[in-house]
Amino acid sequence: MKFYVSVDMEGIAGILFKEQIYRNETFYEESRRLLTDEVNAVVEALVQAGATEIVVKDAHASGFNLLYGSLHPAATLAAGALPLANRFAGLDETFAGALLIGYHAMAGTRGAILEHTFSYADILELALNGEPIGEIGIDALLFGRFGVPVLFVSGDDKTCAEAQRQLGTVFTYETKQATGRHSGLLKAPRRVLAEIGESVKEAVGRRSECKPYAIPGPYEMRIEYTSTNLADARELESDGVRRAGGRALALRDDDLLRLLARTFK
Numbered sequence: 001m002k003f004y005v006s007v008d009m010e011g012i013a014g015i016l017f018k019e020q021i022y023r024n025e026t027f028y029e030e031s032r033r034l035l036t037d038e039v040n041a042v043v044e045a046l047v048q049a050g051a052t053e054i055v056v057k058d059a060h061a062s063g064f065n066l067l068y069g070s071l072h073p074a075a076t077l078a079a080g081a082l083p084l085a086n087r088f089a090g091l092d093e094t095f096a097g098a099l100l101i102g103y104h105a106m107a108g109t110r111g112a113i114l115e116h117t118f119s120y121a122d123i124l125e126l127a128l129n130g131e132p133i134g135e136i137g138i139d140a141l142l143f144g145r146f147g148v149p150v151l152f153v154s155g156d157d158k159t160c161a162e163a164q165r166q167l168g169t170v171f172t173y174e175t176k177q178a179t180g181r182h183s184g185l186l187k188a189p190r191r192v193l194a195e196i197g198e199s200v201k202e203a204v205g206r207r208s209e210c211k212p213y214a215i216p217g218p219y220e221m222r223i224e225y226t227s228t229n230l231a232d233a234r235e236l237e238s239d240g241v242r243r244a245g246g247r248a249l250a251l252r253d254d255d256l257l258r259l260l261a262r263t264f265k
């Protein structure tokens with residue numbers, strides 16, 4: 001029984017500020033330890049639930065955040081850069097489920113810790129076929145292409161609510177309660193390490209309730225940028241692009257992967 005674990009950093013227990021999540025920032029090294037410990041607790045729970053193979057993808061920023069030497073020995077690391085739309089190395093239809101650890105709510109979510117959608121600087125909102133979508137939804141679509149359901153999502157309370165709204169049946173664990181972009185009530189990381197495994201095991205035990213996520217095509221992605229010049233720059237680049245507002249473009253495509261590749265070009 002194989003599982004794919006994608007790990008972001010914003011939703012990890014104890015994390016609240018940008019100074020904790022970027023290399024060379026003051027608190028980054030401690031955050032790497034928090035991240036690695038939480039991932040290891042998830043991997044250990046998967047082992048106890050009967051996993052035979054566990055792939056861990058370090059999905060935050062550069063993709064080099066985990067303390068590799070401290071990674072649980074049952075995990076295989078999916079390392080190296082791939083284009084965003086195709087970033088889960090080794091993913092195929094043999095996986096029983098995916099887990100999204102340390103995720104965050106989509107850009108514009110009120111009262112959500114470090115909310116954004118892939119880019120803090122450039123993107124105000126993405127909407128796929130008229131519905132706003134964030135990193136949880138897009139990653140669930142990438143797993144869904146291979147028939148792999150997302151079983152479990154962890155992060156702040158807004159992250160968990162977004163996962164349930166977007167994916168239907170999915171198991172969640174709150175590492176913190178957000179009250180603002182940089183404020184909230186944070187569970188002690190040691191408490192999270194003690195609790196998260198039970199939630200993971202429940203998700204694995206009830207995985208048949210979770211369905212692979214899919215949205216039928218054809219597709220239109222509306223991208224609301226933070227600034228008009230970002231829309232200006234791409235308006236004429238190819239067919240299937242429509243100016244959808246002062247700061248917005250709409251991209252059309254029949255193929256989901258190609259659409260995502262164009263979105264994150």
Ligand SMILES: [Zn+2]
Pocket residue numbers: 008009010059060061
């Ligand atoms: Zn991140």
